Amino acid sequence: MAPEISPNEPAIRLGFFLGVFALVALWEQLTPRRARSISRWQRWPGNLGVALLDTLLTRIIAPTGAVGFAMLAESRGWGALHFVAWPTWLELLIALLCLDLAIYLQHRAFHFVPALWRLHRMHHADLEFDVTTGARFHPLEILLSLAIKFIVIVPLGASSLAVLVFEIALNATAMFNHGNVRLPASVERALRWLVVTPDMHRVHHSVVRRETDSNFGFNFPWWDHVFGTYRPQPAAGYEGMTIGLHEFRSPRELRLNRMLTQPFRDEQALDTTSSAAKPSLPKEN
Numbered sequence: 001m002a003p004e005i006s007p008n009e010p011a012i013r014l015g016f017f018l019g020v021f022a023l024v025a026l027w028e029q030l031t032p033r034r035a036r037s038i039s040r041w042q043r044w045p046g047n048l049g050v051a052l053l054d055t056l057l058t059r060i061i062a063p064t065g066a067v068g069f070a071m072l073a074e075s076r077g078w079g080a081l082h083f084v085a086w087p088t089w090l091e092l093l094i095a096l097l098c099l100d101l102a103i104y105l106q107h108r109a110f111h112f113v114p115a116l117w118r119l120h121r122m123h124h125a126d127l128e129f130d131v132t133t134g135a136r137f138h139p140l141e142i143l144l145s146l147a148i149k150f151i152v153i154v155p156l157g158a159s160s161l162a163v164l165v166f167e168i169a170l171n172a173t174a175m176f177n178h179g180n181v182r183l184p185a186s187v188e189r190a191l192r193w194l195v196v197t198p199d200m201h202r203v204h205h206s207v208v209r210r211e212t213d214s215n216f217g218f219n220f221p222w223w224d225h226v227f228g229t230y231r232p233q234p235a236a237g238y239e240g241m242t243i244g245l246h247e248f249r250s251p252r253e254l255r256l257n258r259m260l261t262q263p264f265r266d267e268q269a270l271d272t273t274s275s276a277a278k279p280s281l282p283k284e285n
Contacts, residue, residue: 009067010059013168020172024131024179031182033198034239038128042254047126049256051135054142066149070163079157088161095162096169097220102152103170104223106145107216118263119144124212125248125262129205134178138263173219177201196221199238206234207242 058065073079081091110120119141126133137145153163177196192200196217204215214231217224224230234241252258 009065009164012164013171016168017171017175020175021131024175024181027181028130028179032180033182033202034129034180036128036130036180038251038254040130040132042251043126043128043130044132046254046256046259047132047136050137050139050259051132053256054135054137054139057139058142058146061143062146066146066153066167067160067164069150070153070158070160073153073157074160077157078154080155081157081159083157091159092162092165095156095158096166098156099149099152099158099163099166100217100219101223102148103145103218104216104227106148107218108229110141111213111216116141116144121245121248122259122262124205125245125253125259126205127244127249127251127254128180129178129202129243130180131175131178133205134174134176136259138260140263169219177218192221194221195219199233202238202241202243203231203234205243206236207244207246208235211235211241 062069064071074082081095086094110116119138122138123133123136123141126136149163152158158166173196177198178201179198181198183191183197183199188197188199191197196215196219200215200221201217203211206212211231211234214229215224216229221230236242248262253262
């Protein structure tokens with residue numbers, strides 16, 4: 001039987017979030033990968049504001065979150081992992097891999113289903129790429145993602161411990177792989193076989209559509225290799241690539257109110273200050 005989860009689970013997750021956030025933000029300050037063209041003061045209030053709103057909304061709608069739902073599923077014996085007496089470490093590993101695969105597939109769906117892309121594009125509309133980009137998701141996308149986790153937990157039978165570890169890892173790697181941080185080239189090449197690195201994920205935030213539709217992984221890089229969505233680097237190089245979307249080049253789109261309304265503005269209402277503006281809905285390669 002998996003160890004019982006502490007009632008202080010929200011505090012545990014918050015502690016990990018603040019710790020990793022502080023470390024990556026300091027790392028960005030000391031050894032940035034790219035020079036900033038837009039100040040943190042322009043971007044961070046909106047990015048952190050929507051992250052706070054996401055947290056409050058999910059705690060109101062689902063106070064115990066995915067971990068609490070996993071505890072409910074455990075108590076009722078739901079899911080395939082309950083049919084065999086797995087060693088705790090093996091059950092944990094299987095659950096982490098399955099949950100990570102589910103998030104990879106969810107991420108691809110949010111790129112190729114037009115209605116979902118309208119929600120997800122807010123994440124891609126950031127004009128820079130740093131630790132706060134990893135927390136910049138529309139509240140409706142966060143709620144849909146939570147519902148998808150619930151749907152996966154039931155047939156899988158992931159333990160509450162596995163879900164807690166996964167949630168902490170997902171938050172930590174999202175901040176790490178969105179970090180504007182520099183790694184030695186040899187370390188980066190080796191590390192990206194084990195975990196999604198900032199350089200690997202930065203390609204995904206390119207303004208070039210075929211690059212945006214690649215490198216979907218968050219924790220593990222293997223799914224991109226297995227499903228043929230891996231792209232090693234951007235065509236323009238890491239320093240030369242443009243971050244963001246053609247439709248949202250105005251700094252006013254970095255404001256919280258504009259971020260929240262982006263999914264509900266049709267194409268004619270989008271900011272087209274860029275002469276290279278293109279349709280916002282996904283295109284097949």
